[in-house]
Amino acid sequence: MFKLFSKDFWDVTARLILRNKIIILIGIVIATLLFSTQWKYMRFTYTEANLLPDDHEVNRIYNDFLQKFGEEGNLIVIGVKDSTLFSVEKLNAWNKLSNSFKNDTAVESVISIKDLQKLVKDTENEKFALEPFIKDSISTIKQIETLQNELFNKYPFYDNFLFNKETKTIRSAIYLNKDIVNTSARKDFVVNILIPNIEAFEAKYNLDVRVSGMPYIRTLNSQNIIKEINLFVFAALLVTSLIFFFFFRSFRATIISLIVVCIGVAWTLGIIGLLRYEVSVLTALIPPLIIVIGIPNCIFLINKYQHEVKLHGNKVKSLQRVITKIGNATLMTNVTTASGFATFILTESSLLKEFGVVASLSILAIFILCLLIIPIIYTFLPYPKDRHLEHLNKKWIGGFVNWMEWMVRKKRIAIYATSLILLVVSIIGIYQIKISGSLIEDMPQESEFVNDIRFFENEFNGIMPLEIMVDTKRKKGVMKLSTLKRMNELEDLIIETPELSKPISVVSLVKYSKQAYYNGNPKFYQLPTSQENSFILSYAKNSTSNVDLLNNFVDKTGQYARITTFMKDIGTDKMERIEENLQTKIDKVFPKEKYNITITGKALVFQKGTKYLVKNLAISLSLAIILISIFMAYMFRSARMIIVSLIPNLLPLVITAGLMGYLGVPIKPSTILVFSIAFGISVDDTIHFLAKYRQELQANNWKIKTSVYGALRETGVSMFYTSIVLFFGFSVFTISSFGGTVALGALVSATLLFAMLSNLLLLPSLLLSLERSIANKEVLRKPSINIIPEEDDIEEQNFNI
Template sequence: MWSKLAHNILRFRVPLMVLLGLVTVFMGYKSQNIKWSYDLANIVPEKDSDMVYFRQFRETFGEDGNIMAIGVKDSAIYKLETFKKFSDLTYKLEAQEGIRNVLGLPNLQKLEKNNQKRAFELKPIFDGVPETQDELDSLLKGAASLKFYSGQLINSDNGATLILITIRKEVLNSKNRDQLVNDIIDAGKAFEEESGVDVHFAGLPYSRSITTSKVKAELNMFLALSLVVTGIILFLFFRSFKAVFFPLIIIGVVVIWVMGTLALLEYKITLLTGLIPPIIVVIGIPNSVYMLNRYHHEFSEHGDQMKALSRIIRKIGVVTFITNLTTAVGFFVLATTQINVLVEFGIVAGINIMATFVVSIILIPGVFSLYKPPTQKHLKHLKFKMLDSVIKWLDVIVHKYKPAIFIVTIVVAGVSAYGLSQIKAVSYMVDDIPENSPLKKDLRFFENNFSGIMPLEIIVDTGAKKGVQNLRNLRKIDELESFVSSIDYISQPVSVVSFAKAARQAFYNQSPSFYSLPTNRDMAFIMRYLSEGETEELSQSFIDSTGRYVRVSLKIADIGSNRLDSLVNGVIAPKIDSIFVDSKMDVNLTGTTLMFIKGNKFLIENLLTSMIMAFFIIAIIMGLLFRNLKMIIISIIPNIIPLLVTAGIMGYFGIPLKPSTALIFSIVFGISVDDSIHFLAKYRQELFANKFNVSKAISKSIRETGSSMIYTSIILFFGFIIFVLSEFGGTIALGKLTSITLFFAMITNVVVLPALILQFDSGKRDKTKHPLIESVPELAEGIDEDGKPKKKKKSSKVSN
């Protein structure tokens, strides 16, 4: 099959290259239609009970993650001139298109009862900008008496205050969001320059916009860096511009195909799919390295260019196909996670890794057949003294120090296993951001002054229509609110209870002492006032249309998935049970924060499942290639050890298991096993060629494939290490851990793997059936030039 394929590729190389060019033009044309995704990644499956409940919550009460906050903490804000500028900022934000409403100190409103209409009316505290400092001080004193805003907009202890900006839903998940967030930031920065008051920003729209913008910039940077780094390393290895230019052309073609695939499948560019181009650059280059190295080896032996190019396809075509397949499997298994962002990432990456094989197997032989044969200058790398010395040293180590290799391997595995046991799984809403970044510093401001900014919701089902009007129910909710507000990481709640308290204060002429739940005597009057007039729409944000469901809205600090899980299940849930034990009411927690944390936990579990699935699929592929269970075990061991080492490093250095780090294992396993396949395929050929002399076959395999394995490992190492230049901890961890894993994989595949084969294959054996490969008929008849048994020629006797 591969001989025929080699013949056809070389015979029809020009039409095939033209066809690849036309496909690339088509993909490039389609790629113009791709768009960036601005939606918050939905990680929890749609049918999950918590996700179903969260969707119902949003349908009833609206979005909870659409608020951006501007925070200030400076006594100057309460001085007349600065307050005027602060007012200008508030009103300027109100005028911005795409903003639903703005709530800040300058435009605060208070409830006032209208006895004639028997309703509450919303009246501004600052009816215009005060003209004197005394007037401002008086109004500020009135604002401070409104308990409703305490802990929400104003920190009564230190004077910190917020402007809360609600962004319209249609803008929140569109490309206009980033522009709107930038406009808000510009307005805040302009106020900061004019007033000298430090301004802080937070909220999900802000963090999502900043993160997306940084990722876009980094993706372009990493794509350029990966091309430059791989190009430099290729030139250092092969000392030929052709050996650099055409592999990069191959990668460029596949990158265009990646963008075209996204467009054809109607996928948007997400933070994950955006990583595919630089990843393709790095893991696609080894194809070219193995093919060029084999081409130069073959040509150096017999000097026949077309024969050398044909043997590239015949001898390592199937091996390259299998290595690309195993790498693709590491991505394809992500499609089984039922998580859209991972499904799209896995499908697009897997398809284009296989496309890399197709483009490489056509362009490398095709292009180089059109050029003059390599000169001695081009073949000089085959006799690179330093590399040759390293390979010879590795050959000696493998043959003479097998026991030491096994002892070191066992010790490393044991130490790594202990480190593995120390790994902790934890994720944050604003994850992977450096501690010294403005985003993290601003987040700390809101956590220190307002207990956080991340949305958390409590939904109380009173069990009956208009159950919200039952004072006993409100008292139960108030008891719950008092408890959760006492927790350091949670802000003062906002709910119908807060409105009822504020209404009672307003009913009794704004006296702070009356900020409490209505009594049985005034309950009917106050609730009747609340249900009419301007406050009706406000109440609908916290009570459903039937009056049965009550929303308690909170803000929480970004304390991480573990502490949040302990807080919810170990502290809040038991308290809810004790408060509502004798009640028919049902209480549930929901919100974007809980869904995000649960999604990350679900994501990690699915990624680990995917890694196990990839492990078994690759094992099956190895079995089909070598048809022997023992060979599968031998080939898997050297690739499990690097993963174990990486897990150990994570445990010892406190690197948590989260989506960005869990993703490493299934991907790296698919990449690292490529070296094993190349080595074993060469070993299989050398066994035939050397009449099953295992020691000699191992030596020749190390010396020929060793250089390619080292070349590709160096490219992969430096290709992934560039990700440490990222500002995101997850991307940095991806770069560091992937590079480390692939480095150890190179060592285990050039040292541990051959040592295992020598140990496993020692002693007497049946010469007609080798334990590492399928049965070989007519073995004693000799071997042809391609490593296949050839029939014995009939001898003719000459009679005397």
């Protein structure tokens, strides 16, 4: 039995691969076909990304609210701000458009101007009755004027719900069936019913209809994610293949690499389907990531093959050495990269867990594919031509390597000084980083639906629901006048908060009831006194119409009430300030022994999820550092080597964090991935360099300087090639319409560029400066894992190729 990292193991692996190439290729084809059968199980997510664990207190509070009052994110609003709407033809057409959605099975109810009803006093039967503002269709301008006067001046209950009396903006509310809000039926309604009908209305009546609401936003956002998966995969293939061809000047090598990464993408999609995971904003990034990570594997393997062919011209020996020498090193680098992603599995967020599982499995899969396919395909191909090997002698590459060597020889103090300055400046920048819990910040800012969000924010103070649930701890406790007064005090604070819309609750309904009791006089839109309460409640109890309205705000037992407001798209800092102000008021107004008040809603859940992710960032990054440190310690049997290997990889992370602070890029669900991804990838260069350095030490009789410069010249070219591919590969994400994805691509690209320079300049400088304490025989003579086997004269064996 062979040890996984031993020379014998890789010799046996090489023989197995090269002797069984037909069987292996057939196996890869069969595996790819099997994975392709799982694509049909890929489902695009129809819910917001829940960043919190299922059993988190914030989620439990939110789920408890949903059990009491049902899905709160089922509202779609359509609105018009145009004075010409108030004409007989257009207003009737608007009401007809709103009414047309009522018959669709996906719609629970629709409330438009035509559906608004007055609460009127029926003295004879001592009850309240509902009377429509518009009994049939509108036939005269005078009717419209009367309607405007009543809505805008006499009935504050409806103000800021379906109209803005200041700007005369009108909107209709479409409540989707709660059972379909988080299913594909929501998309069918939005794409096939809602949008076509609105577009036809706009074209016919020359009106600009604005549409928003969480179901609508989520649907269009999901469509953008689907489009961008294809865009990223195509762009990543194009960019990496162009760079690859620029380096190797070989169509053959480029096509082979593309075949490998395309199969890798097919396997990745198969893994997502096999595990029945939803395609979210995060998992959508993995296919192009696999392309970007897979191409460097191809570069290492093909570069080694061409180097060996040029060295001795023996194809069999070259292919054997590709597997035995580069296979081990590539395995280690892919394992460390996968480890960076796998740390997300240890978090309690299901979204991050799924991302970590798929990414780490896919990285290991692309390694296996590269190791099997590339050597096997080259067994069927003729020797590389001279022009394919010219890149090994490029003068500009030699000039770059010479510059690095000169810097390490002559400018070591300058390297340390620059590193220290960057460290200090970056730490200052880190303190300027902000956390963002915005639901729409990462959405395409130039898109029409984001512009519509801004429109409704300006006109109605937001569309993202924030809910306050009042538990009176006793049945029918909500309708107690003392409870209503306390709720009214809390609502006064909400009204005073500019980021929140006018609240809707049972308090408004009771005020409306008093106004109706006094024959619709708007001066009486207020809570009743204790003397008035008994008269008004007796009317309310006899009214079936009031019961229907009441069910929207109070649960069936009368113990729980909801206060609904809508929030603008604000940052985490403002959200925390608002929450703190609300909680202070709640603690002051509602005695804890009598009431239990909870603040919830999608906006708050997302904001709390972002804060939770920040904590998980520290955990996942720490786990990645610890995991890779243990690996390095085991590999080199030296705690001191951990310090030397971590410094060049942690410095780029600090620099990137500093840049985020200076450039105003906040910590959010998308940018939070930067550090673990970049660290897992950048440490690969360190492993390659130190492994080659140890080999050079043994070959050069433990001469430190000779070994450092030898390792620098040997690994510098490959590190440069792969870093350039990774830089431009991750830069592909900057073409995204999602701000978070753009930031992710730019930040990872910048971090990997810093990491390359750090590993090529700072790492060898540290080795030279600390040579006496680190680079000695006891530390490096017998590593536990021999990443790069010692050069020996491998005799050609019979591989039957």
